Amino acid sequence: MLDFYLKILCNASDIFCSIFGFIAVKESVPFSIKMGATRKNLFVSVILLFLGISFLQSIFANTLHSLVMWSNEQLSINTFNFFHLSQLVTDTWMSRVIIDTAVMFFLLSFMYVFGLIFYRTGLIGGGSVAGAALIILMAGVAQGWLSDLLIDVFRSIDMTFFYQLFAAGLIVYALSWVFIRMITTVKVR
Numbered sequence: 146m147l148d149f150y151l152k153i154l155c156n157a158s159d160i161f162c163s164i165f166g167f168i169a170v171k172e173s174v175p176f177s178i179k180m181g182a183t184r185k186n187l188f189v190s191v192i193l194l195f196l197g198i199s200f201l202q203s204i205f206a207n208t209l210h211s212l213v214m215w216s217n218e219q220l221s222i223n224t225f226n227f228f229h230l231s232q233l234v235t236d237t238w239m240s241r242v243i244i245d246t247a248v249m250f251f252l253l254s255f256m257y258v259f260g261l262i263f264y265r266t267g268l269i270g271g272g273s274v275a276g277a278a279l280i281i282l283m284a285g286v287a288q289g290w291l292s293d294l295l296i297d298v299f300r301s302i303d304m305t306f307f308y309q310l311f312a313a314g315l316i317v318y319a320l321s322w323v324f325i326r327m328i329t330t331v332k333v334r
Contacts, residue, residue: 158202162249165198166256170264174328184325192318195253203245211238233302240304247307251314258317261324 169191177187210227217223230248231241263271285291298306 158206158245159248159252162199162202162252163256166195166253167260167263169194169257170260174261174264174325178328184328188322188325191257191321195250195257195318199246199249199253200242202249203242206245207238207241210241230302230307233299234304243304244307247311247314251310251317254314254318254321258321258324261321261328265324265328 173191174187177190178184182190210229214227217225229236229241230244231237234240234244259271259274262274282291285294
């Protein structure tokens, strides 16, 4: 049972980052602009917030992971194991922190930009982007190229992939400048 709760805790941080990235737009952007923050200050402060959240959550989760695994060794408990992406490469504390930081930062950045699309263009623009992404996803599943892509990624996965994922998160976040520089405090409905 403890295994179930710890798996939920580790996956909950990824789910939290996805939801927080989306909600951060609705909560922080209008308030910050009303309080006098410039768009450049908002852009820089949000990326620092995302880096801090992803890094601190990965340190917390992996420290808890290490403590539980150490206590299991001391008590000779063999009934459960953790599954982590780092087991596909080198399973060390540092590699788990790097992997979790990259994944969480990418999720935060991606969902932040997605939230900015909804905030800037309203339900029509955001729904159109979500619908187009869903159509591409379904076409990829139907034609089989999406499963081939995922198989190729997992066959050749190494630490470089997670560095590239972090860089992709930076690029996705850089795209948010397009929406932030023209944003208003009045939300489009």
